[in-house]
Amino acid sequence: MADRPMSAFSDEPTLDGYIAKLEKRSEISPETKVAFCSLRAQRIELASHQDFIREGDAVDRCSFVEEGLVSRYKTMRDGGRQILSFHLPGDMIDLHASLLLVADHGVRTHVPTSILTVAASDILALAADYPELARAFWFDTLVDAAIFREWTLNVGRRSARQRVAHLLMELAHRYNQIGEGDGRRFPLQLIQADIADATGLSAVHVNRSLQYMRGERLIRTQGRMVEIEDREGLARLAEFDDRYLHPEGPRQHPRID
């Protein structure tokens, strides 16, 4: 958390992070921006490894990560956990709460995290009034789905080393997208048991995989920071292709009258 000092938090909860993300993808008119930013948001501050939403909870608010790191996960009867996605600052989580009524998965933090929540009904009303936003929300949902597909491939068909390598590549890319690091260095705010939960492996085997990658000079770690030493090598190992992250934004000017 050293990179983003607590002093950066304004007292008034603002949704600037998400707007910044939208603007990277397509132009947003000033009116839309004003309307979105005037949503009444509530800030929630959570400690590390805290449940924010539990599976089965009724949900009526959508949430954004302002600062920190959260994951969405499902659990098995035997306690096994599968992490489904990670959400970095500026990400909207639980956009689905706007249309679905019950959470089919949990959300929890991995570091001290600040979350902003907005009433789902406000999001829907806004989507009805500003087609630009409706499209942006839909696009967000589509990218979400694309990432889930890639994760299904990851845990379904890749070897342990590939799975861990792929996760590291994804995180490096996504931290880069939000302006942290250069696509090679990023703060790995996860313990090895978390990586295991995300990759469908045991913590012990995650450790073995990380050591293999260090031994092959693909990555280096110093404390919580990861540095990708050999980008091509790691990408080759992971069969990583960043297209599924859809950094380019939605199709433009789609209306043909």
Added chain:
Amino acid sequence: MADRPMSAFSDEPTLDGYIAKLEKRSEISPETKVAFCSLRAQRIELASHQDFIREGDAVDRCSFVEEGLVSRYKTMRDGGRQILSFHLPGDMIDLHASLLLVADHGVRTHVPTSILTVAASDILALAADYPELARAFWFDTLVDAAIFREWTLNVGRRSARQRVAHLLMELAHRYNQIGEGDGRRFPLQLIQADIADATGLSAVHVNRSLQYMRGERLIRTQGRMVEIEDREGLARLAEFDDRYLHPEGPRQHPRID
């Protein structure tokens, strides 16, 4: 295919199947229905095990399954395939084509299949004019994402037997939703290698898993038909909970002015 005779195909491609699906979830006004059904659709007839879309293809049309069965999949360099989802008659596939430009996965048939395609720009224009439809498309995308999440759990954390059992339960439910079978019997239009691709297993191990389930009197098979003998038992084995299929439709009357 015996259940749905080829004669059921009208000569004019119609999108009735999808409309029927939407109407199960929420009321659709007659005008919206007319507007949707007047979309210019093209029908494509495909043989069994044919690629319809290949990974990396530029996509500018959205497609619906009229009759048959298709899957979306990703492939590995070594030829390994991971099926990401199945699509039954009435399902919209590649709704994401309306906003994303390149397919990040392939689509192929498993039996002779008839597909209807509509220009992505027409879909977007319609979504802009009929908020009802925009919401329906978004909801569809959310349910899609929910199914991908469940599949990630399936291949990431469940045992081989559980994975296969879970897939059978999902298919039984979905065929039931579209009025085929009673939730116990359904046509399994997949070879064991397909099940392997969907569950992240080898075909041999799928065979072992199926035999286990037959031995435990959980399922019975006759040719391509599967009958679930012990619904509770299979659900328990699979840890199946149908909520992720969201049969209930989207949140109603969400607008609060």
Added chain:
DNA sequence: GATAAGAATTAACTTGGGTTAGTGTGATTT
């Protein structure tokens, strides 16, 4: 009804990753 092709099944053997039960190690707390 012979032939061929496509699937399902079986068996023998291998292996990647899980499990258990530890031992470091560096940060906090007292």
Added chain:
DNA sequence: AAATCACACTAACCCAAGTTAATTCTTATC
């Protein structure tokens, strides 16, 4: 500076699932 805690790391052993390859069984097709 001892004690505690959380996490990283190791080693020994095990097993679920993969691999290969041969053998039925089914289904089309001629």
